[in-house]
Amino acid sequence: MPKRKVIVIGSGFGGLAAAGLLARGGFDVTVIEKNEQAGGRASVWKKDGFTFDMGPSWYLMPDVFEKFFAEFGKKPQDYMDLVRLDPSYRVFFDKDDYVDISADLEKNLDLFEELEAGAKEKMKEYLKLSKYEYDIAMKDFIYKDYKHLTDFFKPKLIVEGTKLHMFKKLDDFAKRFFKSEKIRKILEYTIVFLGGSPYDSPALYSLMSHVDFNMGVWFPKGGMGKLVEAMQKIAEEQGAKFVFKEPVEKILVANGKAAGVKTSKNKYDADLVVVNADYAWAEQNLIDKKHRSYSQKYWEKRKIAPSAYLLFLGLNKPLKRFIHHNLYFDPKWDKHFDDIFKKPKWPKNFSYYVSCISKTDKTSAIKGGENVFVLIPVAAGLKDEEKIRQYYFDKTIEHMEKLAGENIRDHIIAKRIFAHNDFSNRYNAYKGTALGLAHTLKQTAVFRPKHESKKVKNLYYTGHYNHPGIGVPMVIISSQIISKMLLSS
């Protein structure tokens, strides 16, 4: 029997995972990618002796990666030198006001007690719940496909959903435990990783505290690009082929079934097509209207996850006060969330993230230099123009200099600004989103766009728009879900 042919459109983590799993399952897999390298949002940019991860930098939920690599009889460590960071990260509340979250839980509990009397015991309770939520979510919610409302609204899941605080808001939940704003911010910031706001995301996501405090923050030496390389290698070892610099222009449909794709250079026949490119963009640009599962109005009504204003900076000196991962929480951080989700606009004041991977991996910078990545979450769909980019560059550097207590501007020897227009141009991101579809209750599980096309047979979608959602571990699981579906069909 000839192998069934699969075309995977896009080589983000979703595409890479699908390619490996489907090739292992006996399909003839070709991944077609518009850009020059694999990884999608996790692309790598090299400039003047610096190697920048352009997207994800937090390797969280190591169990998900272990489970994925185990599908091939491997461990992540077979391909990467993984280290657990300690401290996990530094949180700045102001210039001389910062705390370190340690890899040692006891130290963190003592820190919380310093921030609020009695918080040590409360945090133990919070983490117990958080672990419970994580375990149940992984067992019963996350690794599942939801086709129909009835798949979600099963009595057991409703009972579990209530226990998992699915129907409460994260901020209200954290307030039940802690008065200290600092503690709440430390517990809530991870929701930004999921493209959400603590004021609008289910309290279920307090499970991220288990991820953060118990499972730890990891780093593949050489950067997240090493994870991309590892997953591409796995897919190739299973026989998947890769084609780069060839944007798909159309998904071909014959007799109601996906029949292949047309690219800028070629036509490829296929028995199955898996779309890893952004769902909203692909549906509106690669498929005839009559074959689309969702209308333009549907997409316009979705809560799109934030975009990001990014700086990749190569410095000719190290920064003394910053560690590998650093977060600055603005005193009015709720206002920043409003600027992202409620009334989208460029924020006046903002919280932001700075990573210096050269603290852990000297090869990512020139000798004696620093590799600096800055991320400000901003609303998707904002006007992105040169003067705004320059304004935020000046404002951010000025603020970073205040936190760092030293000059930064005069030590920049490599620089790139990356924002909405780049997300759209490089990844075909809908409204320039960095992260896809936000995690509100109404966009969770069965309420996320379906893995399977409603109109075209043998057409599937995987990635951050689908269940379970945003983040590297989640999109890998998204592909594990569709692969299981396809291999059992």
Ligand SMILES: Cc1cc2nc3c(=O)[nH]c(=O)nc-3n(C[C@H](O)[C@H](O)[C@H](O)COP(=O)(O)OP(=O)(O)OC[C@H]3O[C@@H](n4cnc5c(N)ncnc54)[C@H](O)[C@@H]3O)c2cc1C
């Ligand atoms: C700045 C930033 C920081 C992040 N930080 C973290 C983090 O620390 N930890 C974490 O876990 N997650 C993080 N994330 C989220 C995580 O990176 C994403 O959820 C995940 O990488 C998305 O993977 P994906 O496969 O769904 O999509 P993508 O990575 O976008 O992959 C889609 C691919 O499709 C390709 N494509 C698009 N159109 C076409 C076409 N017409 N033809 C062919 N190919 C096409 C694109 O070029 C791209 O390669 C971050 C994201 C960003 C942007």
